[in-house]
Amino acid sequence: MADLGALVRNPRTIEALGRADVLCFDKTGTLTEGTLQLAAVGDGDQELPADRLDTPRKAVLAAALRATPPARQAEPMAHQTDRAVMAGARRAGVAVRQGAPRWRRTDALPFEPSRAYHATAGRTSHGLLLSVKGAPENVLRRCVGRRHRGAPAPLDPDAVEALTARAEELAAAGRRVLAVAERPMADDEELTDEAVRDLVFLGFVALADPVRTSAAPATRRLHEAGVHTVMLTGDHPATADAIAARVSDVPEPKVCTGPELDELDDAALDALLPTVDVIARCSPHHKVRIVQAYQRLGRVVAMTGDGANDAPAIRLADVGIALGRRGTPAATAAADLVVGDDRLETIVSALMEGRAMWASVRAALAILIGGNLGEVTFSVLTASLTGGTPLSARQIMLVNLLTDLAPALAIAVREPTGHTGERLLREGPHRSLGTALTNEMLLRGVITALGAGLAWFGARLTGRRRRASTVALAALVGTQLAQTLATGGLDRHVLIAGLGSAAVLAGIVQTPGVSHFFGCTPLGPVAWGITLGSIALATLAGSALTPLLRGLAD
Ligand SMILES: Nc1ncnc2c1ncn2[C@@H]1O[C@H](COP(=O)(O)OP(=O)(O)OP(=O)(O)O)[C@@H](O)[C@H]1O
CATH class of the missing domain: 3.40.50.1000 (HAD superfamily/HAD-like)
Structure with a gap:
């Protein structure tokens, strides 16, 4: 991650x-x-692109700049919107004192999502000036007039409707729209939320973010x-x-x-x-x-x-x-x-990791439960055919040790594969642990029982009972390990665990004293041939059936 x-x-x-x-x-x-940029400035009737602003629109931008917190050299401005207004004004050659001689900031109500505007009080050579920029509906609500072609004009409901429609048109192009307004303030007036009223609408500022x-x-x-x-x-x-x-x-x-x-x-x-x-x-x-x-x-x-x-x-x-x-x-x-x-893409990748985890849980559960199901099926079938048990308690314990411990653990902790794979998109607790898990467990059970059954039958036809049960033990372990390796792909941990367990099995079977302790006998080339042949046949059958079952689960 x-x-x-x-x-x-x-x-x-x-x-x-x-x-x-x-x-x-x-x-x-x-x-x-995430790179907001000044795209256009308008007077409420018509916008001009940021690189071709005329004097009236530059005046609107200057008012928007006054309604923006000061840039401090040590730290970047908190809001992207403010950064975009400031950078756009700089590029257009607009300064805070344009239209407000000797303007100096005296107080501010910073932008907050609940307020949806930024207001600044500033002293000019003509007295105090309140400058506001913010979400059009919030600012227009607080306006009583507008500046139209350089002259003051009333803001009746029709004019508000027309300006609202204009703001919507700008927004429909995917732009962030700010309404800009100002009014003179009394010398003793304090800057509070209630004081942000009776404004004169000046124009719109549109910001683009591709x-x-x-x-x-x-x-x-x-x-x-x-x-x-x-x-x-x-x-x-x-x-x-x-x-x-x-x-x-x-x-x-x-x-x-x-x-x-x-x-x-x-x-x-x-x-x-x-x-x-x-x-x-x-x-x-x-x-x-x-x-x-x-x-x-x-x-x-x-x-x-x-x-x-x-x-x-x-x-x-x-x-x-x-x-x-x-x-x-x-x-x-x-x-x-x-x-x-x-980025959204990073969030999607993180989600895929989560889905991959559910896929790993399914694979590990299928190995544990499906393998044991195969062992039980094989034991019950051979017992019902011969009347005796083909594997002793020690041998069953050995099978579980070699198949359930290292290989199942390696599958559970392996690197998730197929981050970009469409299959992972369909994983999740319901998909991974529902029909898909049941199918995988049943398939693993059938293939395991098939591998062991074929091997036991072939070895019993060509030799003694002890040799047949050793061959069945080796095939029971081998078939499960082969399926684990097929699930794990080329994952290093799965390869080490799978091949390591196979080597331990071969060592136990071929070492005379140890082999006898587990009720086995060292095997010759024919017996190993039967074992490996049965494992290969069962694994091939499994590979042929897997896509079929996946189709059923999907
Ligand atoms: N610094 C600001 N000054 C004045 N008005 C602002 C400022 N920043 C945003 N606004 C206004 O408030 C509205 C909401 O902005 P806000 O920053 O809360 O959006 P947001 O939740 O961050 O949205 P997104 O996640 O899509 O960026 C904007 O559409 C704009 O009209």
């Missing part, structure tokens, strides 16, 4: 990741490049794996919808908003959430409700977050994921998994 850039805080997380069937993730940095090309395939893989994905974003629903349409393979992603969730009681929320793909204007307290609702529905939820306020939802989720690059210490401390590069 560390190689993938993901840090697991406790091992239980891998198992839970393998079971996760809902993944709620952020937009910025997870689906997008969608990463790898985000769409990652989302598709999650859907193929049966994971319901939900994009949670603080952005405008139109922005979220535009981004979702680019990454999702759902033809028309269903979008709802945080305020809409507030209107619903728990029962209505439970009914709605399984059908939702995007939740916009989503704040940290919504995330908590969303996790609780999915858990009420019996879903296993993985939830990403970066802000300190996301910590409760991260902690509550079955798998809390903090985004390493943007994550606050509080979010990281609450998380089970820290994704270093914030």
Whole structure:
């Protein structure tokens, strides 16, 4: 996991990741490049691209810059939005004093998701000035007028509607939209949330953050794996919808908003959430409700977050994921998994690790239970044919020692194979431990009994009883080891465990004193030929039947 850039805080997380069937993730940095850039500035009627701004639009950008915290050299600005506004203004040659002579910051209400705006008070040569930038619906609500073609104009409901529609159009291009507004302040006025009213709307600032090309395939893989994905974003629903349409393979992603969730009681929320793909204007307290609702529905939820306020939802989720690059210490401390590069692809790879774990559990269980089933079947069948037991208690103990200990352990702890394999997508507790496990156990049981039965029958036809039971013992162990090696592929640990156990078996059988202790007899070339031939025949039959059973399980 560390190689993938993901840090697991406790091992239980891998198992839970393998079971996760809902993944709620952020937009910025997870689906997008996470590099917000100034794209355009408008006066409410028409936008111009960031590299061709005229004087009125530069004035809008200057006001947005005033409503941005100061850049400190020692530390980067906390919010990407602010960084993008500042970098865009610098590139456009816009400074805070444009349109506000001798402006000097005196107070600020920093951006918070619940406020959705940043407000700054500053002293100019004409008195105090309040500058605000933020989510259009929040800022427009606090406006009483607008500047239209350089002159003040009233902001009646029709004008608000037209500006709202304009903001939606900009957002529908996948952009983050900020409304910018100002008003003069009285000298003794304090900057509080209540004071952010009676504003004059100046214009819109649109920021772009390109969608990463790898985000769409990652989302598709999650859907193929049966994971319901939900994009949670603080952005405008139109922005979220535009981004979702680019990454999702759902033809028309269903979008709802945080305020809409507030209107619903728990029962209505439970009914709605399984059908939702995007939740916009989503704040940290919504995330908590969303996790609780999915858990009420019996879903296993993985939830990403970066802000300190996301910590409760991260902690509550079955798998809390903090985004390493943007994550606050509080979010990281609450998380089970820290994704270093914030990318959805890394989260998908971590999920595959979890699925691989369930595949390993199945393989180990199939070896243990299926092998024992084969031994019992062989013993019962030969006993019913001959009236005696083909293997002594010591021999059965030896079989279990050589097949269940090192080989089964090696299978359980081997490196997961096929990270990119489509098969892993279909693993998980229900798929891995359901019909697939039953089929694998039965197949292993049948093949083991077949290998031992063929060997015992061939050896009994050509020799004494003790020799036949030694050959049956060797074939019982050999057939199981061959299947273990076929499951483990070229994994070093499985190869060492499998070949090591085979060498120990050969050593025991061929060493006279030890062989007798276990009720065996050293074997000649013909007996070994019968043993190896039976193992090969049974293993070949197993390989032919495996794809057939997989098809049945799928
Ligand atoms: N620094 C800021 N100053 C003013 N307004 C902001 C600032 N940052 C964001 N906004 C406004 O608040 C809205 C929500 O932003 P927020 O940062 O909470 O989104 P988010 O949850 O981080 O979304 P995502 O995960 O998709 O980036 C934005 O759409 C924007 O309109």
